[in-house]
Amino acid sequence: MTHPARYWHREGERIVCTACPRLCTMSEGQHGFCYVRKHEDGRLVSLAYGKPNAVAVDPIEKKPLWHFLPGTTILSMGTAGCNLGCRFCQNWDLSKAKSHHKRALELAPEDVPALARREGAASVAFTYNDPTIYPEYVIDAARAARAAGVAAVGVTAGYISDAARADMYPELDALNIDLKGFSERFYHKLTFSHLQPVLETIEWSVKRGLWVELTTLVIPGHNDDPEELRAQFRWIAEHVGPDVPLHLTAFHPDYKLQDVERTPPETLIRARDEARGFGLRFVYTGNIWDRVGSVTACPSCDLPLIERRWHAVAANRVKADGTCPGCARQIPGVFDARSQSTSGGRRYHLL
Numbered sequence: 001m002t003h004p005a006r007y008w009h010r011e012g013e014r015i016v017c018t019a020c021p022r023l024c025t026m027s028e029g030q031h032g033f034c035y036v037r038k039h040e041d042g043r044l045v046s047l048a049y050g051k052p053n054a055v056a057v058d059p060i061e062k063k064p065l066w067h068f069l070p071g072t073t074i075l076s077m078g079t080a081g082c083n084l085g086c087r088f089c090q091n092w093d094l095s096k097a098k099s100h101h102k103r104a105l106e107l108a109p110e111d112v113p114a115l116a117r118r119e120g121a122a123s124v125a126f127t128y129n130d131p132t133i134y135p136e137y138v139i140d141a142a143r144a145a146r147a148a149g150v151a152a153v154g155v156t157a158g159y160i161s162d163a164a165r166a167d168m169y170p171e172l173d174a175l176n177i178d179l180k181g182f183s184e185r186f187y188h189k190l191t192f193s194h195l196q197p198v199l200e201t202i203e204w205s206v207k208r209g210l211w212v213e214l215t216t217l218v219i220p221g222h223n224d225d226p227e228e229l230r231a232q233f234r235w236i237a238e239h240v241g242p243d244v245p246l247h248l249t250a251f252h253p254d255y256k257l258q259d260v261e262r263t264p265p266e267t268l269i270r271a272r273d274e275a276r277g278f279g280l281r282f283v284y285t286g287n288i289w290d291r292v293g294s295v296t297a298c299p300s301c302d303l304p305l306i307e308r309r310w311h312a313v314a315a316n317r318v319k320a321d322g323t324c325p326g327c328a329r330q331i332p333g334v335f336d337a338r339s340q341s342t343s344g345g346r347r348y349h350l351l
């Protein structure tokens with residue numbers, strides 16, 4: 001069963017998908033680059049609507065979202081396919097798969113909040129691959145979730161068209177957006193996409209008032225040039241401000257980059273300190289053991305507010321109104337009575 005897709009127009013006998021800047025042109029029977037959108041019977045259809053191929057319950061810290069309902073769990077789902085072609089993809093078994101080759105959970109949008117509730121999740125995430133390729137489902141499922149008091153989150157590369165973004169993002173409460181590097185050369189050669197649309201998405205989302213955190217997977221020899229990283233930190237400080245958290249995470253050899261070494265912890269720690277030098281207040285490290293890079297400290301009184309051990313929360317002292325208990329400064333993010341003071345960081349699969 002397919003579902004009618006939005007974001008397309010005809011050019012003669014062919015259809016152009018406008019969900020992302022790739023603008024795939026498809027003759028009858030052809031799929032787009034992401035392989036979940038298809039020209040079928042003279043219209044564009046989605047093969048992914050209501051059929052996630054991966055479903056799990058994660059700690060929200062794993063997304064990573066570290067200033068959004070800390071310590072809670074999140075119902076996470078993704079489909080096969082992707083609109084990027086990252087040669088370092090760490091989820092390539094999903095992103096490079098065809099949906100009809102994978103098992104799927106039949107999950108109508110209106111059933112999403114009940115599943116989240118059953119699993120004790122405070123929110124639902126569209127993650128693992130990129131929700132850009134199935135905006136119709138994200139919009140309907142996020143609406144159903146939020147109507148039932150379950151928050152909705154997107155984890156994305158931000159490579160999306162203006163039209164799809166304008167419809168989909170306001171249905172979400174928070175986003176983690178990958179800023180995969182800071183050169184067009186890197187984006188073009190290693191992700192088969194472009195940098196500028198991603199920067200536009202980041203600025204648009206922050207200005208729109210969405211809660212946004214950024215992630216950069218630091219890959220030795222590809223996007224770890226200190227000058228390039230400094231340019232990235234400067235851009236973040238100047239364009240979206242010092243309160244947007246930045247997660248610098250370690251690469252491990254995967255997919256087409258098997259011959260590249262793991263990111264040395266020193267690289268991330270040095271980058272973390274440099275980013276803080278540009279005024280960024282919340283810079284974290286991921287996939288390494290780094291106590292300093294795992295703690296949220298109050299920017300005013302330096303009180304350690306949230307301490308983490310990998311994806312578990314060891315202590316969360318932020319008050320339910322989002323303020324520091326030491327000096328009453330408002331901490332950027334989304335904190336309320338659902339936030340937990342500790343959590344186990346446990347993950348389990350439903351599919």
Ligand code: SF4
Pocket residue numbers: 017018019020021022023024031032033034035037082083132133
């Ligand atoms: S969403 Fe998929 S089909 Fe549409 S333009 Fe992007 S890659 Fe192509």
